[in-house]
Amino acid sequence: MTSLTRLDPVAVPLxxxxxxxxxxxxxxxxxxxxxxxxxxxxxxxxxxxGRRRRLWVPRPLSRLLGVALALGAWQLASSTGSLxxxxxxxxxxxxxAAVHLISDGxxxxxxxxxxxxxxxxxxxxxxxxxGLALVSGLSRIGEDIVDAPVQMLRTVPFVGLVPLLxxxxxxxxxxxxxxxxxxxxxxxxxxxxxxxxSVDPALVEAGRTLGLSRLGIVRHVVLPSxxxxxxxxxxxxxxxAWLALVFAEQISATSGLGYLMSTAQELLQTDTIVVCLVVxxxxxxxxxxxxxxxxxxxxxxxxxxxxx
Amino acid sequence: MSATVKxxxxxxxxxxxxxxxxxxxxxxxxLEIGAGEFVALLGASGCGKSTLLRxxxxxxxxxxxxxxxxxxxxxxxxxxxxxxWKRVWRNVVLGVPGAGRxxxxxxxxxxxxxxxxxxxxxxxxxxxAQRAALARALVRxxxxxxxxxxxxxxxxLTRITAQQLVADLWAKHAPAVLxxxxxxxEALRLADRALVMAEGRIVHDVAVSLPRPRTxxxxxxxxxxxxxxxxxxxxx
Numbered sequence: 186m187t188s189l190t191r192l193d194p195v196a197v198p199l200x201x202x203x204x205x206x207x208x209x210x211x212x213x214x215x216x217x218x219x220x221x222x223x224x225x226x227x228x229x230x231x232x233x234x235g236r237r238r239r240l241w242v243p244r245p246l247s248r249l250l251g252v253a254l255a256l257g258a259w260q261l262a263s264s265t266g267s268l269x270x271x272x273x274x275x276x277x278x279x280x281x282a283a284v285h286l287i288s289d290g291x292x293x294x295x296x297x298x299x300x301x302x303x304x305x306x307x308x309x310x311x312x313x314x315x316g317l318a319l320v321s322g323l324s325r326i327g328e329d330i331v332d333a334p335v336q337m338l339r340t341v342p343f344v345g346l347v348p349l350l351x352x353x354x355x356x357x358x359x360x361x362x363x364x365x366x367x368x369x370x371x372x373x374x375x376x377x378x379x380x381x382x383s384v385d386p387a388l389v390e391a392g393r394t395l396g397l398s399r400l401g402i403v404r405h406v407v408l409p410s411x412x413x414x415x416x417x418x419x420x421x422x423x424x425x426a427w428l429a430l431v432f433a434e435q436i437s438a439t440s441g442l443g444y445l446m447s448t449a450q451e452l453l454q455t456d457t458i459v460v461c462l463v464v465x466x467x468x469x470x471x472x473x474x475x476x477x478x479x480x481x482x483x484x485x486x487x488x489x490x491x492x493x
Numbered sequence: 494m495s496a497t498v499k500x501x502x503x504x505x506x507x508x509x510x511x512x513x514x515x516x517x518x519x520x521x522x523x524l525e526i527g528a529g530e531f532v533a534l535l536g537a538s539g540c541g542k543s544t545l546l547r548x549x550x551x552x553x554x555x556x557x558x559x560x561x562x563x564x565x566x567x568x569x570x571x572x573x574x575x576x577x578w579k580r581v582w583r584n585v586v587l588g589v590p591g592a593g594r595x596x597x598x599x600x601x602x603x604x605x606x607x608x609x610x611x612x613x614x615x616x617x618x619x620x621x622a623q624r625a626a627l628a629r630a631l632v633r634x635x636x637x638x639x640x641x642x643x644x645x646x647x648x649x650l651t652r653i654t655a656q657q658l659v660a661d662l663w664a665k666h667a668p669a670v671l672x673x674x675x676x677x678x679e680a681l682r683l684a685d686r687a688l689v690m691a692e693g694r695i696v697h698d699v700a701v702s703l704p705r706p707r708t709x710x711x712x713x714x715x716x717x718x719x720x721x722x723x724x725x726x727x728x729x
Contacts, residue, residue, distance in 0.1 A: 388576060391570065394552065394567070395587055396588040397587070405579070409578040486579075486613045488615045
């Protein structure tokens with residue numbers, strides 16, 4: 186507390202006249218100053234700037250290490266017989282199954298029809314979600330009309346719609362695409378309409394003082410400001426589209442990854458099931474990378490610290 | 494907002510009132526600002542001076558009374574309000590029909606910011622962003638420039654430079670200026686006329702006829718400063 190005492194303005198005598206009082210502080214302790222604090226020995230340390238030595242492993246390599254360890258443990262469990270092939274095959278068996286599925290074209294054609302479904306569903310779902318969000322975000326009446334029903338529909342788990350979709354649309358491609366579209370519609374709707382509504386009013390006002398028309402404000406202020414949210418919505422929609430695909434392909438499909446999995450299930454081919462799961466994971470990963478690249482490209486104006 | 498006439502006043506307000514709910518912010522206020530006149534509007538926080546500026550800017554739809562203002566007007570706010578997703582030069586010419594990079598660079602040159610034309614607004618310092626906002630106002634060649642505490646958020650040293658810049662630009666382009674501020678020295682440094690606002694009215698209107706450039710040593714400066722501070726309820 187002694188240093189606080191020193192800062193006490195009462196304790197420091199005011200310089201009466203700066204022209205005469207330029208001499209260094211007198212040796213006599215000032216009133217209120219505890220004399221022992223000035224010049225008393227304190228502990229100091231020299232800061233070490235030297236690099237700490239440590240084992241240097243390239244980052245990608247150390248990340249792969251965890252995967253390699255898990256694979257090793259899996260292989261070990263399979264080889265020793267503690268992991269039965271009826272539960273799940275060894276990594277080697279899964280690898281062989283993958284090579285086989287790829288070489289006879291089975292995986293390729295399944296992937297093609299799954300991708301076709303997802304893309305079709307996404308086109309409709311994203312278009313509907315973006316369209317509804319624009320209507321509800323950009324006009325008060327639009328919000329009143331669109332938002333409440335969409336919010337109600339959103340609370341229905343889309344998987345629960347499967348029986349209804351089958352009754353309405355049969356078991357062909359249509360219910361599958363519709364299910365994916367429905368699932369993808371909501372995340373992008375919620376994020377985009379929220380993003381539009383959370384535009385900074387100060388910027389809208391600035392746009393008005395710059396002489397922008399209503400359309401100009403939407404184009405130059407509102408939509409760019411909602412873009413980060415739109416991309417968040419896009420990422421969520423793409424993620425949920427894969428989920429919907431898995432469910433959709435359980436509906437009596439005759440092609441696709443889901444079909445491959447359900448036939449493998451009947452034949453107890455766990456290797457094939459694992460291969461399909463890995464493919465799903467890789468697809469999800471690819472989509473995520475694409476959206477991240479899109480974010481880097483479109484949101485380059487954001488300071489790095491805020492970057493996603 | 495419809496009829497256009499030519500006249501020598503940039504702003505003429507006649508018996509305008511504005512209230513928020515049952516709280517009157519501006520009550521039966523008259524104000525004239527001549528073309529090319531630099532007017533500073535002083536007042537404590539909450540006295541209605543920013544509301545008055547918004548009315549003059551045409552941003553307030555609920556005002557009653559007669560408001561006639563220059564058609565070509567530009568506003569610079571306390572926050573620069575640049576669009577973060579547009580590069581600086583695009584911000585400058587946004588909303589100016591037919592203006593491109595050349596016009597933007599010319600305006601940015603006037604505020605000594607040409608070298609930052611291609612930067613993102615988020616990378617500008619506070620002073621740079623405020624100067625970019627000033628360039629954005631200038632490029633519109635306004636007959637009326639509205640400044641809402643434009644230097645409030647700047648550090649003391651940057652503020653002096655920015656004030657000097659505004660003084661130079663005003664001398665060169667001669668728009669009418671309405672500067673809202675709570676800084677008496679800023680008003681005395683820049684304005685032809687200082688108004689003091691309190692409780693929704695202009696309670697004091699004084700000509701600042703000091704020779705330019707003005708410094709603390711200008712004769713009459715101290716007296717005017719004391720007078721304005723007293724009107725604002727501050728005694729030193």
